[in-house]
Structure formats: C-alpha cells, structure tokens
Amino acid sequence: MPRPKSPVRLEWVDPAVCSLDYRLKIIGRLPFFRHLSPESIAEINRLFEDRDAAAEGAIYFEGDPASHLYLVAMGKVKLMRNAASGREVLLDILRGGEYFGNLSTLGGQGYSETAIAQTDCCILQISAENFEKILNRHPDVTMKVLKAVGERLEQSQEVVKQLSVYTADQRIAATLVRLTKKWGEQRQEGVLIELPFSRHDLAAMTGTTVETVSRVMSRFSGEGLISTGRKWVSINDLGGLEAISKEGTVN
Amino acid sequence: MPRPKSPVRLEWVDPAVCSLDYRLKIIGRLPFFRHLSPESIAEINRLFEDRDAAAEGAIYFEGDPASHLYLVAMGKVKLMRNAASGREVLLDILRGGEYFGNLSTLGGQGYSETAIAQTDCCILQISAENFEKILNRHPDVTMKVLKAVGERLEQSQEVVKQLSVYTADQRIAATLVRLTKKWGEQRQEGVLIELPFSRHDLAAMTGTTVETVSRVMSRFSGEGLISTGRKWVSINDLGGLEAISKEGTVN
DNA sequence: CGACTTTTTGAGTCTAGTCAAAACATGTGG
C-alpha cells in the first residue's frame, strides 16, 4: 500500500499579526466578547497585553504563580500535567478564541498545568484584577465564561470515564473521534487532523504509550478506518471509530 | 490483630429539616451566599424549592433534560457516569454547601452525569432562569460560582493524570488521601473516613475493580498505613500514603 | 439464628507496558 505524502502545511504566524491595530479585530471575534459593542471591545482591548510564543515554547509552567488569564489569539496551545515519573499527560489542545490559565487559582496558588505553544502562537494576557473588572462590568461575559468552564469540566469528566473503563483501543478511537470533531478538516478522501500531533501526543492524551498507540493505529489503518503518517492522521470511517469507542469492536 | 468494630454512626435526616423556616438558615450558610445580607438571602430563598432524597435514590439520571441546578443542604450526594459496559465511574462525592447539575448545559442538553443520594439527603433546587437571575443581581456570587467550577475542573484534571500514569496502588493511595482531606474526621487512633463508602465505590473512583481494591487495601492494612472494615477506612499514616501516591513505594 | 451483602482470597489469563532494534522521514550541509 503506497503511503501518502504528508498533507500537512505548516502555518506561520507573522509577528505583525499581534500588532495593536490587529488585536481589536481578534478580540472582537472571540466567543466571550463577540456580542459586545465596539466601544466595549476597545475598552477591553486596553486591558490585554499581547505576547508571542514560538512553537514548542512554554507560556507558563505548572506551579508558576497564577497571575494572568490567557486567550489564544492565533495558533495552537497544549495544556499538560507532568507526573513525578516523568511521564506527561496532555489535557487539552486549544485554538483561537479559547482561554487558559485557571480562573479558580487566579491570584492565589500556582497554575495546575503547563501551557506550551504547539505552533507559533499569538497570546493575549490579562491580569486577574483586570479580568474581574470586565466580568463585573459585563454580566453576560461572565455567563459565557461560566459556560465555557462548565463545558471543559464535562469534557474532563468524560476523559475520566474513558480512562477508567475503556481499553486502549477504545480510548484511542474515542480520542481520534474527539479530535476529529474539534480539529478535522474536510479533504478529498476523509477528514484530516493536522495539528501537528505525534504518536507521543496521542499517547499522552490516552494514558498509553507510544508503542501501543503505534500498534493500535497500524491495526486501524489496516482495517481501513484511518490513514496516517508522521504527525498527521486522516479519518476515513468516523462511524467505525465511534463504534469501537463504544463497543470495543468494529462490527 | 483484632479488628475494630465499625465506628460508623449513621446520620438521619429529619424531613422537618427541610421545612421552610429551616431553609433560610441553610442557604445563609452556603459558601455561595454566606456573604449576602439577610434580605438578599430571604429573596434568594424564595427561588429555591426543596426536595428530599432517600439514601440510594437517584436525584437525576445522565441524559435527563437539564432543568435545574442543585445544592446539597444536608447529606451526601455522589456523581456517577455509566459506561456502555455496565461499569460505573464515581466522579465525586459532595456534601452540604456544594452544587451539582452542570451549569454549562443548563437549559440545553441533558445532564452529563447521574446524581445519587449516598445518605438521606435534603436538596435545594432552582431553575436555570432563576439561577441566572441571582447571578445577574449578585456579581460576587457569580465569581464564587466561577471559582467553584474552576476548582472542580482542576480536581478532575488531577484525576485524569492519576488515571493516566499511576499504578493501581498509587491511584488508591492518592484517592484515600484526597478523601481524607475532604472527609476525614479526627479520632483517637487516626483519621476516620465515614461516608459510608464501599470497596465498590473506591473501585469506581480509581478505575480499578473491587478485587484489586481489596487486595491493595489488605496490603496497606498489613503495612500499618490504614485500618479498615465494612464501609469505612481509618487512615493511620497519611504521609505514608502520600509517599506511595507519588513514588509508588512506602520508603 | 439464618439470609443477605460485602469483603477477601485464589488461580489462571490477557492486555498493555518495557526494553531493544530496525525502518522510515525530514532537514542540513557539503
């Protein structure tokens, strides 16, 4: 079987993208603020600072004092936790418009996870005090934030369930389904997940090892469910993967 | 070694406890509302309905349309998710003052977990619309709620990490530590966890089986770390358990 | 004192982890 060449095209973030005038546009499109008047957005904009992050660079580490809340303006950010054993856990991958830097510990203890730029990123940061100011002035924003946190909690609980009772096959299938729904891009022959994301990342998301992920994905590939290569996956049969994640087998 | 008799004393909830006049007191003590004026609390009180739940009874099921938010007034409530395999996952055990019934899906999809009374309970419920009214009128309450949800998210992410990289020994030790910090009561010879909570519950919290929990706890007991019996555990060496949860061994 | 539930113990099996090495991609510099 001829293996397809990598369909991944790298995206570049021009530093100029984070320039002052561009920020208004980005902030105005964020889910939290989209509904606000231009004046409010301009006012909010003044409370944010921008910050670039090169791919693979850390934005903050687990345990760092939690001073700011962050919004992804452009690029992809991954949230991780490190275990004493050295193994790492990938909690989530975020894209433009999503927040990170826990609200609960803001101003108090340290961050509970490490944030790393998966691609070149443009990040907006705001201090805890200023963020509270926005929330106090805009109750509707607060409700949106509350919903966002709640959704993330539900998602996390779903992962807990998967880790508790699913086999490695099921966890990997379920994770591919989840990634497809969030990150999939329609292509000629299926849905492409282009993050870039390696076997190592997938192992860290599913609580398995690189070798297990490789073996399982080879099998899925042999069954025609997916096509895969270095740092990308294309989903050919989403229904089949969903069936595996729920029942444990293809048929 | 002589096994101690069960130190568990059952608590009874008098239905009268949920009477109208008693509610004011309870609501006024809840973390979300404690700081408000008596008038505000009286006003908020009118928006809540009360509801009893007998031990083992369900308050709602996963998938039920999410119409209300709940507060535990008295008793203990457990939140579970069920897998297709029939195995169940215990997400959290709540006590007086804690909320449940996800805020994110309120008014939208169904609940993402099942809520079951672990003991006889007194529950306060409020409709989505009325809860939003409170939040809009009291921004400081909203901030407290936001913090509470954020803390629960962090906790859930910690469980994800534990399930991902810890051995069964470590997960069980870590869970005992967590339960002790939340539920432990000082006694002559250690800290008692009196929920009531069985091997089955502990297995559902740690993603293991009843047999594994029993074997591991027997070993912990033999090493003098804990004493245990039917539906209760007493922690004799919290530091030892913490060491196991982090390093994997006692020394 | 039974009937029932919960917990413990045992034996066998299997999933997934570990260690090791080869195959494959990708990018670099000559």
Place this chain on the structure above:
DNA sequence: CCACATGTTTTGACTAGACTCAAAAAGTCG
C-alpha cells in the same frame, strides 16, 4: 542532489500488573 544526522514511527520478544471467574469468609440486619 546525495549522504548523513536526527527525530519519529514501527515491529518484535518478553514481562508484569491487573482483570476475570469462582468460591470462601466475614459482617450486618431482621
């Protein structure tokens, strides 16, 4: 454009931790 260095993925052999099934033991309650 090729050869090499580096990082990623695949494959293989072995091992061990945890699950399953089964049955006995210990508590609890009417």
